[in-house]
Amino acid sequence: MTPNLTLPVERTLRLSDEQIDRFARLGYLVLPGFLPDELAARLRREADRWVDEGLREKSIASCVDPDTHGLPPVMELELAAxxxxxGHEPLLDVLSQVMGPDFVFHHLHSDRQRPDVPGKPWHHDYEQRPQTDRNHAMIHTLHYLDGLGPDTSALVVLPGSHLEVAGKDARGHLGTAELPGEAVIDHLPPGSTVVLHSALFHARRPARGGLSGRDRYFVDASYCQVGTAWPPVKPYWRxxxxxxxxxxxxxxRPELFAERHFTEYTGPA
Ligand SMILES: [Fe+2]
Structure with a gap:
């Protein structure tokens, strides 16, 4: 049989030693235009459906009040793109390079944020109760399907703060204020990905233009290094x-969705 030579080849990205070292020291890595255009376009259409058909709201209701709402009718990962x-191989390959080959999927969120979406105060998303150490890596991959620009909220990060052991909201009282040493990520082309150590303090800083801006398509998928038990964030995690x-x-990859890497669900953090 003649092989189909038109099948797309997924690009893998070999990180430089400097990039791997920067991630270890600073806690983040910016990969402009990382996602293939056609994948980003399909994700965008699905995010529209996710928001417009109320699926996102239903999934939130199932998290907040599982006794009343039960399982969500559709989960993000059941949307094809x-x-x-x-499991996008180039993405998993990047993760392997920064945290080793053995990790498990934690959760996925998808949203189309309105131009006037409020800011999100400084916080981190490292799942550990109580927060005691940073011996195992947890990574959030933040995908900006339409990129970031002056007409969208910005991502701001506090480089190196992933090395602190602190509560998720330890800097929450600062709101989205500018902090000494912060890095502002506000210009990214479509399909860009920020690989963020989940313990890195970060915030969403609103665009100045309010409703005159544009929607911000944002998908985040997180992964945890195996070797410890991670708290799930969704009651329907199994x-x-x-x-x-x-x-x-x-x-x-048999470990990617293995239940044995998790504790029982005990409620929101
Ligand atoms: Fe976050």
Missing amino acids: HGELV HMLRRARALGLDRG
Whole structure:
């Protein structure tokens, strides 16, 4: 049989030693235009559906009040492109280079944020209760499907703060204020990805233009290094992992959706 030579080849990205070292020291890595255009376009269409059909709200309701709402009718990873993103080989390859080859998927969020979306105060997202150490890596991959610009909120990060052991909201009283040493990420081309150590303090700083700006398409997928038990953030986390396995999203990586890397769900952090 003649091989189909038109099949797209997924690009892998070999990080330089300097990039890997910067990630270890600073806690983040910016990958402009990392996602293939066609994947970003499909993700955008799915994010529109996710928001416009109320699926996002239903998934939030199932997290906030699972007794009343039960399982969400659809989860992010059940949308075809979102499911593809979770196991996108170039992405997993980057993760392997910064935290080693053994990690498990933690969760996925998708949103289309309005131009007047409020800021999100300084916080981190490292899941550990209580916060005691940083012995294992947890990484959030932040995907800006339409990029970032002056007409969208910016991502601001505090380089090196992932090395502190602190509560998620230890800097929350500062709101989204400018902090000494911060790095502002406010110009990115479409399909860009920021690889963020989950313990790195970061904030969403609103655009100045309010409603005159544009929507901000934002998908985040997080992953945890294996070797410890991680607290889940969704009450239906077992269902989520089971569906991911059933859909074959692991692409031959048996640990990617393995339940044994998690503690029981005990409620919101
Ligand atoms: Fe965050």
